[in-house]
Amino acid sequence: xxxxxxxxxxxxxxxxxxxxxxxxxxxxxxxxxxxxxxxxxxxxxxxxxxxxxxxxxxxxxxxxxxxxxxxxxxxxxxxxxxxxxxxxxxxxxxxxxxxxxxxxxxxxxxx
Amino acid sequence: xxxxxxxxxxxxxxxxxxxxxxxxxxxxxxxxxxxxxxxxxxxxxxxxxxxxxxxxxxxxxxxxxxxxxxxxxxxxxxxxxxxxxxxxxxxxxxxxxxxxxxxxxxxxxxxxx
Numbered sequence: 611x612x613x614x615x616x617x618x619x620x621x622x623x624x625x626x627x628x629x630x631x632x633x634x635x636x637x638x639x640x641x642x643x644x645x646x647x648x649x650x651x652x653x654x655x656x657x658x659x660x661x662x663x664x665x666x667x668x669x670x671x672x673x674x675x676x677x678x679x680x681x682x683x684x685x686x687x688x689x690x691x692x693x694x695x696x697x698x699x700x701x702x703x704x705x706x707x708x709x710x711x712x713x714x715x716x717x718x719x720x721x
Numbered sequence: 722x723x724x725x726x727x728x729x730x731x732x733x734x735x736x737x738x739x740x741x742x743x744x745x746x747x748x749x750x751x752x753x754x755x756x757x758x759x760x761x762x763x764x765x766x767x768x769x770x771x772x773x774x775x776x777x778x779x780x781x782x783x784x785x786x787x788x789x790x791x792x793x794x795x796x797x798x799x800x801x802x803x804x805x806x807x808x809x810x811x812x813x814x815x816x817x818x819x820x821x822x823x824x825x826x827x828x829x830x831x832x833x834x
Contacts, residue, residue, distance in 0.1 A: 614764075641820070651808055653765070653824040665819050700764050702822075709755065710822055712764030 613637050614713040616701045622719045623691055631686045631716045633701030640705055641665075642684035644676060647698040647715070659684050691720045731829045740798040742828045744811035747792060751813040755822070756785060756796045759808045765824075768796070768809075798830075806832045 616633040623629050635642060643666075644656040658666030659678040673689040688695060701713040734740045746754070753772045757765035771778045771785045771794070778785050784797040798805055811825045 643822075645824075651759075651827045651829075653810065653827075655821060655823070658819065658821070660819075666821060702764075704820065704822075706820065709767050709770065710765075712766070714762070714764050 613711050614701055614703055616699075616713040616716050618716060619714065620717050620719075622721065625691055625693060625720055627691050628687070628689045629691060629718070630688070631699055631701075631718070633684050633686070633713060635682055635701075635703040635711070637703055637711060638705070639703035639708070639711070640681055641703060642678065642681070643702040643704070643710070644684065644686050645700040645702060645712075647700060649697070653700070657684075657686075688718075691718075693720050696720045730827070731831065733831045733833060734801050736803060736832050736834050737800055740796075740801045740805065740830055742796045742798075742809050742811075742830065744794050744796075744825050745792060746794070746811075746813055746825075748813065748815065749789075749792070750815050750817060752816045753814050754785070754787065754794050755812045755814065756783075757810045757812060757824075758805075759810065759827075761807075765810060801830070801832050803832050803834065806830055 614635045641660045643658045645653050647653045656670050657676045661681050662678045675687045678684045696719050698715045698717050700715050702710045704710040755770040756768040758768050759765045769780045769785050782799045787794045808827045808829050810827050
């Protein structure tokens with residue numbers, strides 16, 4: 611019944627590794643997003659997809675690559691992980707006039 | 722730079738008192754504003770929103786005030802309860818920017834019993 615679900619909830623990995631975070635929404639929303647929340651709780655948008663098409667790409671390193679196989683899924687792949695990538699990553703979805711719904715977050719720790 | 726921001730990082734309030742969280746914004750093109758509540762280990766949760774052509778909107782125990790003259794909005798929580806302890810964010814949506822949701826810096830509310 612979870613509206614926006616992301617996996618895993620926790621991810622601990624070593625520097626240089628490649629990892630993926632998955633997100634799925636069952637709300638029928640057309641647009642999905644990835645946000646990054648840093649240690650000071652600041653939330654910043656990274657990407658936005660509408661019907662599998664990239665519409666927002668903020669200044670994010672090329673090591674981050676979103677992939678949307680269909681409008682209900684938006685995955686985030688990160689290559690060559692760095693210490694500074696440690697954060698909580700939130701997936702969200704929205705529909706016009708329907709607001710945003712966020713997942714519960716993935717806490718990524720790079721060691 | 723960021724177009725929304727908050728004045729106070731932490732607000733301590735006695736249970737039963739009213740809480741007021743303030744937010745400043747700089748973008749006049751904002752179409753509407755949203756307040757989110759984030760509890761520990763969870764994602765941001767919608768509380769209340771207000772369109773840019775409104776001054777005030779009330780929900781259950783919450784009121785949002787928008788002053789476009791000084792580009793300021795506030796969230797008032799009546800009779801604050803322990804369950805209100807969380808981090809609160811104001812955010813803006815600009816339709817012309819693809820409905821992009823931009824967050825302010827967050828205020829932590831601690832409710833003392």
